[in-house]
Amino acid sequence: MSGPDTQTPVGASVFLSLSGLDDLIRSLKQSGYEVVGPTLRQGAICYDRIHAVQDLPRGWTDRQEPGHYRLERREDDACFGYVVGPQSWKQFLFPPMSTVSLAELSTDGWRVTANDGANEPRFAFLGVRACELAAIAIQDRVFQQAAYTDPIYAARRERALLIAVNCTQAAPTCFCESMHTGPRCSSGFDLALTELDDGFIVEVGSQRGATLIATVATVGVTDEQLQWAEERRSGARKQQRQMPRETARDTVLGNLQHPRWSEVAERCLSCTNCTQVCPTCFCSSVHEVTDLDMTRVERERVWDSCFNLEFSYMNGGAVRNSIRSRYRQWLTHKLGSWHEQFGTSGCVGCGRCITWCPVGIDLTEEVVALAGGST
């Protein structure tokens, strides 16, 4: 049992029972957090507001293949016994739709008030996977730069509390291990859970996490429990797919005229699914939303995609007219030029783009083909 006076230090672990998790969720809500976690929705595990453990997808798991996703019952009642669904935390930190500014017309002219982020919500994310922690770290670099910071992202990110969950299984589409982004949650979280049969090993990752876990009843962990947790986590290291992490950048950037781009373009529908499910894709467009007398105009930023023809439009036409050039833009950006822009790959190996591609295009396979290997 620990209390405010004897907080679990950062880096240490405690045991939290299932009912303790319920208490934790309640405690977060009482502290003013909107708690978001996995829920069952429309045949998938989606992130949504949760109020208690019973909202979690207990006893469900996901089966994923290229172009395939189905839920199945588990043999146990695990709360986090799935891998990743179509959504990521991106939709909360970088919302699909957000108002960036308000323009009001008076006799003096237009007065524009930019969203400074002050009214953005305070989230607690429950169930953040290692690849998702990596994705958040990547978007941190995208939206928080020296000269400009995106006020909406920055405010939500600063306030967000991250409760990670270590994966105990991998989908056939996972390749985080080869991207060095998982499966173990190693940093960037406030708390990290590993699910056991009767509760959770909770690792404290930050002072904020230490303060939070002190608000609920926990007990010390036994060596046996730590060993069980390690065994559970090892289940996530059995990954079928790999990305050649060291060479992918040169492979995609060094083969801009490779015939493979035309081949993949014959399969690619340019549907934008991969960019919507990708936890790091950040492209957006801004639209005007006016009131009826055109004196009050909001600017609304919405997710966009480099797969849309209009995305590269300049007067006179689009720069990237073919699916070949748009797929090439996506993959060379994600695996190649992202490094130069942000000092990291844009891929975390979550496999969502493989699962949710209607025709099952597999980027790991594309990279191997571009490198000249057989597929």
Next chain:
Amino acid sequence: MDAAALAQALSQTSFALTLPAATITRLAALAQPKSLASGATLFREGDSHDGFYIVRSGHVVLEMGIATRGRARILTVGPGELLAWSTLVGDSRMTATAIAQDDVELLALSGRELAAACEADHELGFQIMRRIAQGLSKRLLATRLQMLDLFHADASAATGGWS
């Protein structure tokens, strides 16, 4: 202009820039200086013409006649560039009218003599023809750029931003 001065003048043109000295001397022997006053006509479209020219200084404007439009000016030829190449690679009939835009200094070679020299010495012929091909290739690129009409509203900058 004596032979040495002609060779010197020739060697200063971009046409002759990388030619061996001996070749320049041979070409200079076929060349004569020619001056045009501003407004003077060098040749007319449809003329059978024996001259072949390298512009040393000044500008020559090329025009083509169109029945309903009169003479259309299509191109300005400037220093280092070739004029009347139809003499060598065509049937000697000029495809445009050439008029001096300002005071022009040319090196004039007889097309017949130059063609004969190229026939007699294929190495010389190759050097000459390669340079003519390079000149034509530049002219073709310029013509394409003109044809693309890059500055027409819809082909250029959307916003008037930076192009």
Next chain:
Amino acid sequence: MTTPNAECRSTSGCHVSTVTPANPWAAHSAEIVAIEPDYAGVATYCLRLTDPARAAYTCQPGQFNMLYLPGVGESAISVSGYDAASDAWLHTVRTAGQVTGALERLGPGGKLALRGPFGVGWPLMEILSTSASDAPRDLIFAVGGIGLAPLRMAIEWSIRERAKLGRLTLLYGARTPSTRLYPAQLDDWRQQGIDVLTTVDRFEPGWTGQIGVVPDLIERLKLRPDRTTVLTCGPEVMMRYTARGLIARGVDPSDIWLSMERNMQCAVGFCGHCQLGPTFICKDGPVFRYDRLAPYLDIEDL
């Protein structure tokens, strides 16, 4: 018409004064104080900022603003001058899309908003710092069409810094004689010692200048390639062949700078639209050193 002193570009770009990250969506209020027609479809809009934050606004040659017409949208327009008498920043705009069409309809006195300045401008300080008194740098402005607008402030700067620079040459290609931008200024610049060579794609009666394209002019130029810096702006195809022509004449690719255009929406590298290879045209450019961009310019649809 004058421009403010152009103190441009430390090595890290033009945002050196920014200490805390700025909100990219903040906008100035602005009004149109005058519209100067340039030629059919193109006009120069003189915009005065009217909000309390206007005093902080300054901008460097080659940077751009996002002109914002609430309810219509934004358009990226380079700044082409400053008129001290009316305290107005000049934006030469071709009426082409919705935003520029709406701007045209606003007319003098019209109200709008403006975000900016954005991007990295021309490397003017670098040029000065490499211009030695015994070998001053020659500057060539190689310009096509409305591309003269983003270079106007740089040309005026070069006149002010005349004593520290070598030969100044403006190669200007336009569609026709009557669609040359700023024709009166071209004459002024000639008077002030810039060698102004103009060429047009299409002849019009009365034109005594050249007919042809900017790469033709480069062929004929007397160059000192080892001490020449080139600033080019125009359609991408024109800039590409201009650069190739200059390099063939011995100019180092790292001494050629070009200003690029792409679809821009956020102007700070967040929205992803304007990428070319690893660059965001909006924040890494729009002005780039040619050798850094060359690998990406020749690949179709990149």
